[in-house]
Amino acid sequence: MWWVRRTRYWFSTLLYAGGARLRPGRRTASGGLETPGSCGAELQGELDRFGGVSVHLSRHHTLHGLDAAAFRRLLQAAIQQWRSEGRIAAWLHIPILQSHFIAPAASLGFCFHHAKPHSSTLTLWLGEGPSRLPGYATHQVGVAGAVFDVSTRKVLVVQDRNKLKNMWKFPGGLSEPGEDIDTAVREVFEETGVKSEFRSLLSIRQQHRSPGAFGMSDMYLVCRLQPRSFTINFCQQECLKCEWIDLENLARTKHTTPITSRVARLLLYGLREGFDKIDLSMEELPAVYTGLFYKLYHRELPESYKAATGAD
Numbered sequence: 001m002w003w004v005r006r007t008r009y010w011f012s013t014l015l016y017a018g019g020a021r022l023r024p025g026r027r028t029a030s031g032g033l034e035t036p037g038s039c040g041a042e043l044q045g046e047l048d049r050f051g052g053v054s055v056h057l058s059r060h061h062t063l064h065g066l067d068a069a070a071f072r073r074l075l076q077a078a079i080q081q082w083r084s085e086g087r088i089a090a091w092l093h094i095p096i097l098q099s100h101f102i103a104p105a106a107s108l109g110f111c112f113h114h115a116k117p118h119s120s121t122l123t124l125w126l127g128e129g130p131s132r133l134p135g136y137a138t139h140q141v142g143v144a145g146a147v148f149d150v151s152t153r154k155v156l157v158v159q160d161r162n163k164l165k166n167m168w169k170f171p172g173g174l175s176e177p178g179e180d181i182d183t184a185v186r187e188v189f190e191e192t193g194v195k196s197e198f199r200s201l202l203s204i205r206q207q208h209r210s211p212g213a214f215g216m217s218d219m220y221l222v223c224r225l226q227p228r229s230f231t232i233n234f235c236q237q238e239c240l241k242c243e244w245i246d247l248e249n250l251a252r253t254k255h256t257t258p259i260t261s262r263v264a265r266l267l268l269y270g271l272r273e274g275f276d277k278i279d280l281s282m283e284e285l286p287a288v289y290t291g292l293f294y295k296l297y298h299r300e301l302p303e304s305y306k307a308a309t310g311a312d
């Protein structure tokens, strides 16, 4: 019951963060603050395991109607308190409709950490020396499917409608948050109408400063998929063409991208020597965090090694 544990953890951190909870005062009719100790506006934080304080403004109903200057005073008092308590960082989660609190927070040293469609998160390092807070996510993950039919030796390829050069490539696209590498199965179906099953991971490309990733880094993974249907019904918005083509032709043609050409040669090698020579197969394992699982990809380990400790 991981969620029971999580709920308990949340309450205990909230209680432990009692010191991080402030009552600097209440707004008066004139917009000022009354003396500390009175009830009213307060910034209630949760302590994280590193000693940082996290404040979710959406949980602070007393902030409604507060102007930027009053919020700045409240936050300034809170920062002073957190410093005196030895907190190492402050995290401020601001709903988009309370974005007028961003400027006063920035004037006190807060910077953007990340933004989601309906909220932004700002941080302030309070510890010694330069900030040790990790940055936000830096990569996007694109997954493509090399759908290969062993009996006909044909592989499914598309030409992108939005590209300047029309090269053959494997159908694929960006992984949604929380989605597994078998994004490839979904993307292949959405782009081509062909149903398939995941077999293995074949290659990983990492590229930095990618224009398609808003200047961030791009991981592009190609999977080997087994076709479960063959009729093509391709997406007209994304693709110009979609065909089953001979694998040897794909390995030879100039009308393809270098990565597609390399993976075609990898598939040819697998076809001749056995796919176990090229496949990174997948196994689902329990994570150290209770209730969570992950998928691990590597070359097949012989049974005799699976339980081995490494000692002779």
Ligand SMILES: NC(=O)C1=CN([C@@H]2O[C@H](COP(=O)(O)OP(=O)(O)OC[C@H]3O[C@@H](n4cnc5c(N)ncnc54)[C@H](O)[C@@H]3O)[C@@H](O)[C@H]2O)C=CC1
Binding pocket: 141, 142, 143, 162, 169, 170, 172, 173, 174, 175, 187, 212, 218, 219, 220, 221, 237, 238, 257, 258, 259, 260
């Ligand atoms: N070597 C290869 O064979 C290639 C590999 N890739 C990799 O494929 C992955 C991405 O796959 P895609 O098929 O491009 O993604 P995708 O299939 O998830 O979505 C692409 C579609 O999103 C829409 N779109 C994207 N950016 C847009 C924008 N700025 N404005 C409006 N619409 C927009 C367009 O409709 C586009 O057709 C990346 O990891 C990339 O590195 C991409 C091209 C070639």
Ligand SMILES: [Mg+2]
Binding pocket: 171, 172, 173, 174, 187, 191, 238
């Ligand atoms: Mg695509």
